[in-house]
Amino acid sequence: MGSGVVVVALASTIRHDGRGGVADDLGDLDRYRRWLRDPDADELTRLALVGLRRAVRSLFAVLVAPEPPSAPDASRLLPVAEAVGRINAAVLPTRAVLEWGDEPVARVEIAGMDAARVDMAGAGAAGAGTAGMGVVGTSVAGVSVAGEGVAGEGVAGEGVAGEGVGRVGVAGDAAVRGAVVVDGFARAAIEFLGSGERFGLRVCRGPRCVKYYLLAHPRQGWCSPACGNRARVSRHYHRR
Ligand SMILES: [Zn+2]
Secondary structure (H helix, E strand, O other): OOHHHHHHHHHOOEEEOOOOOEEEOOOOHHHHHHHHOOOOOOHHHHHHHHHHHHHHHHHHHHHHOOOOOOOOOOOOOOOHHHHHHHHHHOOOOEEEEEEEOOOEEEEEEEOOOOOOEEEHHHHHHHOOOOHHHOOHHHHHOOOEEEOOEEEOOOOOOOOOOOOOOOEOOOOOOHHHHHHHHHHHHHHHHHHHHOOHHHHHEEEOOOOOOOOEEEOOOOOOOOOOHHHHHHHHHHHHHHHO
């Protein structure tokens, strides 16, 4: 999965609610836990992710110009330098570690977090092709686009028991898991915004739609066929 899909999924947690209003999947802890599919996800992580999303959406607004930005947060956009700084600050300092007990195990250590070691074997199983992104493989490999909603699987992986080695896994500390989730989205944002993939970013002009989306083909005008149909019906109505 491309980093664009991951970072657009984060931006799309602000979405049309289907009744003419705007919904926020990160709006409170219950909704955030449902979206992430982690019943133990913590409030600090939610706030960190909301902050990262604001930075991402602020830069999305710059990228789609001269088209006007998605409406719900158009009046609360961060200056570019602040948004960039926020994204960079969300990336965890990590280093690769080889451990050799009964057999060799590759892990990622998070600096400044004694309890945080990520079993890269588990990460690889969860997200083939993402191992090069460091910890991100464990955190966002499970993010998938399903129907209207976008859900993160959170951090998968069994982890490996070891003395004094906490694990980023289902049984791990919520704050550490949360930091890894935020790190994953931040790394996806950096990869996407720093690559040519960003030229495919659009803001949907469907009636009431507030989505940023990635072009699947060059002449795509809306985020979805449903938005295209609504736009055609609306145009027809206004012509009469
Ligand atoms: Zn749309």
